[in-house]
């Protein structure tokens with residue numbers, strides 16, 4: 001039988017996932033010593049990890065070339081979910097927020113406001129929910145720059161510690177959504193390999209619960 005394939009979001013979420021897998025007793029030595037390899041065996045070889053960028057984790061799981069994935073709720077909210085989200089992994093906690101230059105009264109006045117963001121779908125839905133007309137500009141990173149340079153009135157972005165906002169003279173106007181890492185599963189895999197997937201999810205959940213105590 002082919003190993004179950006799990007796509008991990010490279011970087012911080014990858015490190016937390018490896019730590020969690022190790023807590024369940026799985027050998028992650030290859031993942032820890034991966035060099036430039038992108039596909040690595042985990043544990044007794046019944047699991048195989050694939051390292052990818054967040055949005056690509058979703059693509060690989062949606063297309064079924066990976067059975068499962070670990071990805072942030074932020075990426076899920078932006079890219080949609082044609083897969084099952086079966087577990088909140090509890091790490092990678094942060095949030096989406098609307099932020100603007102300190103004291104700028106974002107909601108004041110009648111002029112249509114401009115918002116810069118890496119997450120245009122999340123931002124659009126947020127303002128639609130308020131029935132507020134805004135112009136959204138897509139930015140690829142360091143979104144905080146946009147209002148500082150006068151490109152936008154505000155931003156919708158990830159806030160973790162709040163340091164980036166603070167150090168750049170911005171403040172949270174409103175919290176948009178909570179974010180954390182999620183375990184996602186391809187729909188066909190969940191039918192065909194239900195027992196193995198549920199067993200792995202249960203092992204992970206047990207360790208998460210232990211950590212919460």
Ligand code: PRP
Pocket residue numbers: 140141142143144157158159160161162163164165
């Ligand atoms: C994220 C996010 C904020 C920052 C928030 O950026 O977009 O800029 O972290 O973290 P803080 O509240 O703890 O300061 P990231 O480091 O991923 O880089 P990017 O902006 O270039 O995408």
